[in-house]
Amino acid sequence: GKVAFKLNGNSLEDENGKLIYVNVVDGIATLEYTVTSGYSSAVYELTAVFENMIYDRAVSSTDLVIYG
Template identity: 40%
Template sequence: SGSTQCDKLTSEKTELTVTPKELTLTTENITATAGTTTTLTATFNDDTLNTGKVVFKVNGKTVKDENGKVIYAKVVNGQVSVEYTLPESMKAGNYTITAVYTSPNSEKLTAEATLTVAKASNN
């Protein structure tokens, strides 16, 4: 119930400033051939990140599964990857890969890399 033996304790106020680490996202250049499957990857500078999702785009077109649904990849330990099958009709050349991250509180980050589609060898 308390005691009259103890004096009231006080301390001075101290202001604490916490600066959060700025989150960054990177993705890697890839070389592949039309009709083959490759892995699109994105990495964050925080390997403890386990929230949010990433969609990948190739030349501005969102990567979808075989049923035409957008592939949303969940971030696990600061990384994400998606299997992507290049269309047979994709011409040789360079394409832009864009990884778009959306956090649970709607923050967005993007990173770009190059997808080089190599000419298929005709055996």
């Protein structure tokens, strides 16, 4: 399966405006992403959305804290 990530409900996109998906390997999805300067020090909601043809869609959220 694959995972898409959202920050405060906004899907993360690459520099070309395409949605970012990462593959799940051994049950883990890893994304390296640089948060732009448009985000100030605050608590944001980071959401992972799992999609797969075999399994049901799964969603999980947690707080992402940015310190400045």
